[in-house]
Amino acid sequence: MNRHFLPIILVLGAACGSHRPGRTLEYYFTADPRSLDPALSTDVPSGEVVTLLFDNLTRFDVDGRLEPDLARSWELDRRGVTYTFHLRPGVRFHDGRPLTARDVAASFRRALAPATSGGRGWPLYPIQGAEAFAAGTAAGISGLRIPDDSTVVLSLARPLNVFPKLLAMPVAAVVPESLPPGDFGQHPIGSGPWRFVSWSHDDQIVVARNPDYWGKPAASDTLRIRIIPEALTQAAEYESGRLSVVEVPFGETARWEHDHAAELDRRPAIRALYVAINTRRGPLADVRVRQALNYATDVSTLLGQIMGGRGTRTAGALPPGLDGYDSTRAPYPHDVAKAKALLRAAGYPNGISLQLWRTDRDEYGRLAQAIQQELAEAGIRVEIVERDASTARAASMHGNADLFLTDWYADYPDAEDFNFPLFHSSNAGAGGNRAFLADSALDRMITRARETPDSAERVGLDRQIDARVFALAPWIFLWAPVDLWARQPYLHGWRIPAIFTGQRWTDAVVSR
């Protein structure tokens, strides 16, 4: 029986394979989105779908440039605190209702209100009164006004030059003022280039072209987003032609460069890979010890041997491509003698013992071991603590890790998204500053860079901030990774986005 059983079910199975229409784009996420409700979008998959289904006042293009979205234009007053946004006329939600300023105001209130907020209201906090409203201590948002149906006025508590970029974040997407009954996160209605069709959890999300989109409608009929958690399965799906694009895993770079060279696209990511050094813990409070860690690490070798060269070494936190990045500054050279000398000068002639925490992500395993070996040569004894992401992240957030191997993905393409969350003392711990760096001069520079209306001054300040961060060495500075994706030869009009909210798939089309 067994001799005949397998071929029979295989043939039967092949006959039952589902038909896949030609004008369908096939994309994937590694995890099910938290929700399709913008107010709950705190994760990348949610943010990507929200970008497809909804519109914001502003948005990023595929290269990360800010451009008007629902707001066709905006002005800033002379004090630099009040923005007036003029809405585009004739925009309608997918259910046909017109989109007005009242919907914008309702969306912002909803994203902040304790009952409906998902815990990521900070992009809207610069609006005067927003934080008090989010905390439940104010009945409304004092800095939010809608003089008429096509105008939104937002007054900030302090000047913040990056504010229009914050409005392009998924949490600031515009939803209808009166929501349909039921779970909006499961049946979203937006005004974006794609309308919602279905969501089968942990399986797939299907969206269809919105023919009534106010801008250029999508070139394809359907975009199907599969949920595929396993990297090798993603690769198999792509290689069997069932995915339009796939991200190449770091460990597979060489094979893909050999087998699929013509299909590969590269883009330097606005992302930093680093080891956060907790500046509050023991010897790590001494800048000489932190610099010693940098001198002891042979970053170029690690990048070449472990990551297949998929990254750009950085001498600071800012990745290339951001204003404020300084390509002329040299990284810490690999100099074990210098590292030992710095440790001696700091009063640790016999070296130090540290714990390096890491999550269970594949690419971190070999990297953590290699760093451990590098540091051992300088007399820095490292114990690697591997935990699941939740445990490791909580340990670093609460300041319980000496060293934490991690990375930072930009929420929006701007130096401010690195300098402020990662190094301002007000963000120590949960805010993103996992090094717990507290430097008053740096704080002042960061605040000034956020508030100045002068773009040239701001770029200069961002350079100075990065230089000071480099000197203070709150990280072992590793590299900015390079994104590597494979794209099917028959897929056109798709590029790797600079930022995760920058790809709307509207130009993408399959032509076999």
Added chain:
Amino acid sequence: MIGVLARRLIALTPTLLGVLVIAFLLLQVAPGDPVAAIVGDRADPATVARLRLELRLDEPLPRRFVAYVVGILHGDLGTSFITRRPISRDLIERFPATLRLAFAAMLFAAVTGMALGIIGAIRPGGWWDRATTIAAYLGVSFPVYWVGLLLILVFALTLRWLPPSGSDGLSFLILPALTLGMRSVAIVARMTRTALAEALQGDFVRTARAKGLTEWRVVLHHGLRNALLPVITVIGLDFGSYLTGSILTETIFSWPGVGRYVLDAITKRDLPAVQGSILFLCVTFVFVNLLTDLCYAKADPRVAFE
């Protein structure tokens, strides 16, 4: 039969109570922070404090346990911290996929395993018996992860007969079912072979042969019926474990079942989702065992009599 059922149901009560307590305590004492999973890498302390309050994370353990038990008694498994959806709805949505996969894997394991076992038992020590023994050992030894990827490589990438992953139709079920059932095939085959070989030595088999019955009728109707008890045990236990989520298989084949839901809930420290799903899965496992016991009674009337 009713007596067996009643005794088993009474015996289940302390088990379910234990499950209730363990499901609650398990993640309360584990490290990690659900709020960290919700807010991501950038948050403000006020939001973190507000979420801790909303999720009642700082309340004393006994008070939270009481609230949890009251919810369970009202048939409410709670709401996910992360998705804010009712956990029972999430489980009900995913359970049919798990059920489909479990049935397919078990069908494959039972049919293939018993067939191999029967053939081995008819000619003990023959080349076919030795071959199935080796195959059984290999089946048990290969890790699910490796088997799954190998099947994808052969049937999806090389031969292109089947899709690598997903759950759109019957063709999508085959590879995960083979992967999941592979280990059970080996065990069922060995169990069937040993029990049947022993049964075929019995006096009743000699009598059946003396009556002039065909060899197949002797083996299948007389020998196999008496060899079924250990086989049912294995099938029941394995089926129970398949139903309670096959995390690796579901992950490799992107199968939208309960196993992935539980894994995701654990990694995000989604406490209500973990508690709710553990309770749901334990109850499922316990009832599958109960069904197995009832099958015993059906297969061997002496069990019901005892």
